[in-house]
Amino acid sequence: QSALTQPPSASGSPGQSVTISCTGTSSDVGDYDSVSWYRQLPGKAPKLLIYEVTERPSGVPDRFSGSKSGNTASLTVSGLQAEDEAAYHCSSYAGSNTWVFGGGTKLTVL
Amino acid sequence: QVQLVQSGAEVKKPGASVKVSCKASGYTFTAYSLHWVRQAPGQRLEWMGRINPDSGYTKYARRFQGRVTMTRDTSINTGYMDLTRLTSDDTVIYFCAREKPGATHAFDIWGQGTMVTVSS
Numbered sequence: 010q011s012a013l014t015q016p017p018s019a020s021g022s023p024g025q026s027v028t029i030s031c032t033g034t035s036s037d038v039g040d041y042d043s044v045s046w047y048r049q050l051p052g053k054a055p056k057l058l059i060y061e062v063t064e065r066p067s068g069v070p071d072r073f074s075g076s077k078s079g080n081t082a083s084l085t086v087s088g089l090q091a092e093d094e095a096a097y098h099c100s101s102y103a104g105s106n107t108w109v110f111g112g113g114t115k116l117t118v119l
Numbered sequence: 120q121v122q123l124v125q126s127g128a129e130v131k132k133p134g135a136s137v138k139v140s141c142k143a144s145g146y147t148f149t150a151y152s153l154h155w156v157r158q159a160p161g162q163r164l165e166w167m168g169r170i171n172p173d174s175g176y177t178k179y180a181r182r183f184q185g186r187v188t189m190t191r192d193t194s195i196n197t198g199y200m201d202l203t204r205l206t207s208d209d210t211v212i213y214f215c216a217r218e219k220p221g222a223t224h225a226f227d228i229w230g231q232g233t234m235v236t237v238s239s
Contacts, residue, residue, distance in 0.1 A: 060219060061223055
C-alpha cells in the first residue's frame with residue numbers, strides 16, 4: 010500500500026488554470042474509477058472536492074474538475090482565486106477494502 | 120446538520136495506548152462506514168482503516184494491524200479508534216471520516232481532528 014505520487018507544490022496566477030497530478034499503480038488508480046480529491050486549509054480537516062474521478066459534490070464550484078488516464082489522475086483548478094491556496098490531496102480505493110492517499114500538493118496562488 | 124465531533128487532544132507516554140472517539144449526528148450512524156485517517160502536521164494523509172458501524176466489520180491498513188482496534192457504540196452513535204504501543208511516530212492528528220453514500224469510496228464528512236502527542 011504505497012502512497013500515491015503527487016508533486017509537492019504547484020502554483021499559478023489568479024485567473025489561470027493549474028493541474029495537479031496523482032500517480033498510482035494498476036492496483037489502485039488504474040484499476041478503479043474511485044479517485045477522490047480533497048482540499049485542506051491549515052489547521053482544518055480535509056474537504057471533499059471530487060469523487061469517482063470526475064464528480065463534484067453539491068456546493069463545489071465547477072472550476073474544479075477531475076480526470077484520469079491510466080494510472081494517473083488529475084485535478085484541474087480553473088480561474089484560480091486567492092482562496093484556492095491550500096493543500097490538495099488525492100485518494101484512491103485500492104481493492105480489498107483498503108484505501109491509499111497521495112503525498113499532498115501545496116498550491117500557491119502567485 | 121451532518122457532522123462528526125471528535126474527542127479532545129491527548130498526551131501519552133511511549134508504550135501507552137490512546138482511544139479517540141468520533142460522535143456522529145445528523146444522519147443514520149449505522150448506514151455508512153466510518154474511516155480513520157491520520158496526518159503528521161503538514162504531511163500526507165494516511166488511511167488507517169474502517170469500520171462498518173452496522174455489522175462491526177473492520178479492515179485495517181497492513182501497517183497498523185495488531186496495533187489498532189476500531190469499535191463503535193451504536194446506542195450513542197460513536198466510533199472509537201484505539202491505538203496501542205505508542206511511539207513518537209504516532210504523534211499526529213487523527214481524523215474520522217464518513218464514507219460518502221453510494222459506494223463512492225470517498226470521504227464526505229470529516230471530524231475536526233484529534234491531536235495525539237507521544238512524549239516521555
